[in-house]
Amino acid sequence: MAGENIPVAANVLGTIGTVFWCIQLVPQIWHNWRHKKTDGLPASMMLLWAVCSMPFGVYMILQNVNIPLQIQPQIFGFFGFVSWGQILYYNHEYSQLKATLLVIVSCLLCGGFEVLFILTLRIPYHKGITWPVLIFGVVAAIMLAVGFVPLYFEIWKRRGRVAGVNWVFLSVDSLGALFSLFALAAQGTFDILGGILYIVVFLAEVGIFSSHIIWRFRHRKLLRAAKESGKSVDELLAEMEKGKDIENETKASSVVQKPVDQGVSTDEATASASRSREERDLERGSD
Structure with a gap:
């Protein structure tokens, strides 16, 4: 006390x-x-x-x-x-x-x-x-x-x-x-x-x-950029995050597109091979 x-x-x-x-x-x-x-x-x-x-x-x-x-x-x-x-x-x-x-x-x-x-x-x-x-x-x-x-x-x-x-x-x-x-x-x-x-x-x-x-x-470069652009730090950070999201979406879409393209190519090759077999069968039949 x-x-x-x-x-x-x-x-x-x-x-x-x-x-x-x-x-x-x-x-x-x-x-x-x-x-x-x-x-x-x-x-x-x-x-x-x-x-x-x-x-x-x-x-x-x-x-x-x-x-x-x-x-x-x-x-x-x-x-x-x-x-x-x-x-x-x-x-x-x-x-x-x-x-x-x-x-x-x-x-x-x-x-x-x-x-x-x-x-x-x-x-x-x-x-x-x-x-x-x-x-x-x-x-x-x-x-x-x-x-x-x-x-x-x-x-x-x-x-x-x-x-x-x-x-x-x-x-x-x-x-x-x-x-x-x-x-x-x-x-x-x-x-x-x-x-x-x-x-x-x-x-x-x-x-x-x-x-x-x-x-x-x-982050002194970011602070300098904010001062030069007249924008707040929060605005620049939001733009950077938005840019990263767009970049990630682009990468994700390209990854998804490749298997699709590969699938189309595979289907075309299969169809072509099937047609070739049919043509050969027809030729044999005519003989």
Whole structure:
């Protein structure tokens, strides 16, 4: 449990981290709204992130960490649900009303369960029974880490390219994780699970940055061609895929045509041989 006297440095760093994590999803939400699509941004990722704010909030509040870090999960969860609702609306053909209702109901359920668990676990926690709270911290860390798996799967499908993710969002998210980690360290009593959670976020996002940088380096000619032609990278990639499909269809049709031609030639040869035999039989008969 963190001490009652939180150092000023911890509060300052925690406030900076919370500000970053409060606004981190705003650029992504704006990006989704502007482009009216969320290709490459998995709904399961945003849902896991949003839901993990509930056990994360229970853990942070009962651990009595600095106030900014206590309110951080709630704001993070709210924006996570909003982004999830956008994915349902833009890419999964949910109606605007249905997506909005799902977001509101999900926020209320998570908020209600969080309050219930805090009130239920507070008494045994103050008596020294801390393992239930520890479980909430572990669950939050696992859900946050697993939330990156669908995104990495999308990156793998695109051979390392990151699509649909706003880079301002990722940058702010990484900074929020770093400052929150520094805030925990400045408390004097470092919370291990909270630290693991922030480290997981930072390392996962470093991996995302690295993957896209490598992809851009490998496809620098494609990026140059897109810039010169005035087309987007997605348009050029679509044209390349279309060209490959046409080429494959041409090859397949040529492979099918050869046996047919060979079959026709064989039939003609058989018919010719049959006619020759008939002519010979007629000649013998006339003799």
